[in-house]
Amino acid sequence: MRKYSVFAVAREALRGHKGWGPQWASPEPRKDYDVIIIGGGGHGLGAAYYLAKEHGITNVAVLEKGWIGGGNTGRNTTIIRSNYLYEESMDIYEHSLKLWENLSQDLNYNVMYSPRGVMMLSHNIHDQQSFKRHINANRLYGIDNEWLTPEQAKAYCPPLDIAKNARYPINGAALQRRGGTARHDAVAWGYARGASDRGVHIIQNCEVTGIRRDENGHVTGVDTNRGFIGAKKIGVSAAGHSSVLMEMAGVRVPLQSQPLQALVSEPLKPIFPCVVMSNSVHAYISQSDKGEFVIGAGTDQYNSYSQTGGLQIITHTLDAICELFPMFRRVKMMRQWGGIVDVTQDRSPIQGVTPVPGLFLNAGWGTGGFKATPGSANLFAHLIAKGEPHRLSAGLTLDRFRTGRLIDEAAAAAVAH
Amino acid sequence: MLLIYCPYCEEERSELEFRGAGDAHIARPDNIADITDEEFEEYFFLRQNPKGLIFERWRHIHGCGRFFNAARDTVSDRFYTTYKAGEPKPDVAAILNGERDKGAAR
Structure with a gap:
């Protein structure tokens, strides 16, 4: 990866900016991967980045049906804050805010995080x-x-x-x-560049049409408009389409x-x-x-x-x-x-295991997902790598709607995320 | 903004007069105290969220005040039909075929 710096800018200025090259590779998909992440927004790309960087799992593909960052990552109002009411929320949003503070340095990509209040x-x-x-x-x-x-x-x-x-x-x-803002496109591009540099495949225009499972129910891969792609683990991080994808695996989720x-x-x-x-x-x-x-x-x-x-x-x-x-x-x-x-239903996100072995869900971020991008991605990578949630996201389970352990930010939150 | 046909007022009115009331045809279990946690989750939290045909409730809150049901496409936001509360769910195939015959925008 070309490191971006003031010297790189000066060098390219002298050469008419002809040497920059693409920021991430666009490879043909392999037959199978250790991990497939469905959804090439900030959360999905970030999870791939942290899987490679922190967990050493680089045989990873991010499948995006459109172009990366073209969904909610490029459609939000870029607000970043962590002043939520409940500990489960504060844990993950504050983890995220701390990552925001050093994200530009970490990615070598200016995400223009601006803590303007x-x-x-x-x-x-x-x-x-x-x-x-x-x-x-x-x-x-x-x-x-x-x-x-x-x-x-x-x-x-x-x-x-x-x-x-x-x-x-x-x-x-x-x-x-x-609290403040950041440049949302740069977040997607920065994560994509960092992930691609570590060997992650970013595959755009690749829509998942089915999730395949073996006789034990464990996931085996996904059907896409570019054919079947095998995977040992699948992470769904598809914002508004999460319930459509989960339906493909036979799981109903409390999302609207x-x-x-x-x-x-x-x-x-x-x-x-x-x-x-x-x-x-x-x-x-x-x-x-x-x-x-x-x-x-x-x-x-x-x-x-x-x-x-x-x-x-x-x-x-x-x-x-x-x-x-x-x-x-x-x-x-x-x-x-x-x-x-x-x-x-409780306006808090879901990040956790699902009833399907090998299938992990990161969804339900509702109207406030952008601020959580680095933290959510970081903890989602941990979840996929270890098979169990990190302490900071342990409360955001899918089964809380059955056990009744809701995180009722809707009633008491400063909503309007 | 949607234009919604109220089956009681028999008139198409603007969405401003209506309030969306979520999934239609949900029956509260008669034995609510006896059902399992899974059944309660199913009844209380799990809702349809299809990309395509959805059956949903609306209330004509700034009109006749009554609840009714609608069949709508969640991609085009087009209403296929609205029908009074208590009437059976319209046949999905008939709705989709009817639309195809009319050559409606999908």
Whole structure:
């Protein structure tokens, strides 16, 4: 692998940038692999990377039905934070946040992680009580999160309207300073490059159409549009299509696939210094390094695989943005899109073994999977390599819906991930 | 935004008037206290999530207020039919064949 550095840039500048070459190889698939990971998003590519790097398993293929990073990895609003309520959630999101902090160095690839702070607005006494409960839980667990008065919130994010007679009055905010954003494409590409360099096969335009099992029920491989590919272990990391894939192995999972929309504005000069989320009015916004406002809306109310969504959902979000930041009222929106998120009944992810031997599941990240990418990938690799979950993801089992040990982030969380 | 035909109002109205209510045709077990954990999971947590034809409940909350069922395609978001609560699930083959005859967008 060509190491990226300032010297490489200088050398290529002198040669007219003719020597860069592809970042990852596109080999023909082998007949069989030790591990196949279905889904070439950040989670899947990252799992392959950590399998190779930390567990020495390099006979691995990542199968992606489209192009890598073209699913939810390239469709989210890139928010990173770890201020969740329950220990199971804090464990994995904080593990992830710690990996984010050194990810660019680890991958030798600039993922543009920017800890600019994630501020959650409180509009009423219920928000305030909930956020303070989160803050206390986080701080007891060693995760930074602090309470701001409206004036402090305004000082941290000057475009905010904190007038007493505002449509959505603000009575405070919770701020996680280590939270922020990263460049989502770079995360997929960086992991792909690192994995490919360690011998992992990245196979794009390869759609899995079936999962084969032997007489004992153990997986033997997958049918794809490029023929059968054998595997000793299979990891499913396919976001909105996870339940479709699990159905191929005869496993029903408590997932519902719904469209989640985001949109970006025309590029403006830097004016918005942090990430702001408002759960009560359901809007979140940040400004990308290109200058576009990146705005996230809510999910549609019905199951769909259409990667679109209703216009009323985003207009509702924009109504709220215009009320919170009156100075943005004449900003034009440039692009809108939808991704298909897989939501569990308790709004917490599933990462663990399945009833099928050799088949592992990483799904249910719902509306908040991007922030978890490095941590989830790291722990998923551990799960596949060892056959049992890491301590930090041990609570995210598939069978918790049978045992009743739910992780009820939906009721008590600062949702709107 | 979807346009949804309410079988009670007999009118096509905008999605804003409706609330999605999840999987249709789920019957609560009569012996709920006796069922196993697996059966309870099946009844309470596991839902259909097909890529294609789905049977789901809707409620015309800002209209007649009544629940009804719908058959919809989750790829095109197109409604095949809606029918009143309590009516049997329409025949899948008939729905799909009917659509093919009409040459509907799939």
